Amino acid sequence: MLGTVMHAPGDVRYETVDDPKILKPTDAIIRLSATCICGSDLWPYRGAQPLDEPMAMGHEYCGVVEEVGSEVRNVRPGQFVVGSFVLSDNTCPHCRFGYPSSCEQREFMTGAQAPYARVPLADGTLVATENMPTNDQIPHMLAVSDVLGTGYYAAEAAGVKEGSTAVVVGDGAVGLMGVLSAKLMGAERIIAMSRHESRQKLALEFGATDIVETRGEEGVAAIKEMTNGVGADAVLECVGMQESMDQALGCARPGGAVGFVGVPHGVTIAGDGLFFHQKRLFGGPAPVRRYLPKLMDMVLKSEMQPGKVFDLELPIDQVAEGYKAMDERRAIKTLLRV
Template sequence: MLATILHKPGDISCEEVTDPKILQPTDAIIKLAASCICGSDLWPFRGLQPVDRPMHMGHEYCGVVVEVGGEVRTIRPGQFVVGSFCISDNTCPHCRFGFQSSCVQREFMTGAQAPYARVPLADGTLVATAEIPPADLVPDLLAASDVLGTGWYAADAAEVREGSTVVVVGDGAVGLMGVLAAREMGAERIIAMSRHESRQKLAREFGATDIVAERGDEGVARIKELTGGVGADSVLECVGTAGSFDQALACSRPGGTIGYVGVPHDVKFDGQQLFFGQKRMLGGPAPVRRFLPDLMDRVLTGRIKPGKVFDLQLPLAEVAEGYRAMDERRAIKVLLRV
């Protein structure tokens, strides 16, 4: 089959590889309904994460089960499933505590930018729908596998509550999903920090009440102006750079909470600033499996349409153009037809 391989920064292509096979009795093989490119895929593509050997790319997936290992009990061939980018058994103490992304058997999904994929720990990782969903819901269900679940975790970790004021730092796909999540959780005011017209428009559609284009001190001043000098109850950090973390900390009110889901790069904290600023922080890899049943239900009942975040669709063979489009910010998120 054809699959996406990153050889070195900037060098990515769709190549012939061996079809995935059952390696462990807890595995499943799925035929993907669609795949996509994640913002975190751009870190190695840009050379900001080491690439010491060819990497099989892709960790967002949904599709139909075609084969299962001998110890798989709850997932069967023919079911449509959505899985998390974090592989988990869903039974260990961390999983039962709601942090499947810290499962004692944790793996990170790879190789999903392809027609077929192997999913380890299928019983703990995959969630099946009652029936095969219509094709028009596939992008929405695919989003639940990572980008929606990650934006949802940012809002959950930031303790977004009914009537709260929320700032979302980052207007990529995760940030936009954070806006949607904050709306669903009942936030009264959602301020999206964005400088791009197309992303501002989608943020408004997902529930943003205000847009702030300024950055740095000017951005903080604008947030303080909008909140009467107080700052935000909840801040969603959805980028992972030193600048975005600084922005998040400065926009949060004393006693406020920051949910951070952007993978940190060159981020350092000032202990005095944290101590006297009295900021709560929770984040890390999103425990998407915790949220999947609820998010899938919201999609299947038509309550949310997260698939709108895919603003470019390409065949798998043109995956390199998809990476370039996202790297150059010509696309928010690319859906790959398999």
């Protein structure tokens, strides 16, 4: 079949790859209903993350089960499924503690920017729906697989609750899903830090109550001013750079929390600052598997439309243009039709 391979920074090709096969009895093969490009795919694309050999791209997925290994019990061919970008057995102590993204057997999904993909640990990773979703529901279901789940975790890790004041640092797709998630969790005030008009618009649509265009120290000062000098109860760090982490920590009130989901690139945190400013910090790869049943159900009941985050839709053979558009910030997030 054809699939998406990154050969070097800036060099993404839709080319012939091996057909995915059942390699272990716990695998499943799915036919993708749609797939997409993740903000984290841009790290190697921009050369900010080493790429030792050509890499099969894609870790967000939903689709129909084609084939299952001999030990798979929970899903069967013909079912529509969504899985997490982190593969997990859903039975180990970390999974049972609520952190499937730290599963003892943790693997990260790969090769999903393609018409078919192999999903290891299928029983633990995949959640099936009762009925086949409509075409309109597919983008929303796809969003649940990573981008929404990650934004949701940012809000959870930041401790957003009924009545909270939340700040979202980062107006990429995850940040926008963070806005939506903070709204779902009952935040009263949601301040999106964004300088891009199209993203501001979407943030407001997802539930943001305020927009702050400044960043860095100036941005922190703006948040302080808007909160009577107090700072925010909960801050969602959805970027992964030193500047964004410092900004996030600066925006949180003492006793407040920063939930960070942007994969940190060169970020360090000084212990004494964290101590004397008394900020809570929690992040990591989102435990999406834990959220899947709830978030999929909300999509099926039309209680939210997270798929609105896809502002560019391309046939998968134009995947290279999808990367380019996101790299150049012409697109927030690209959905690929398969």
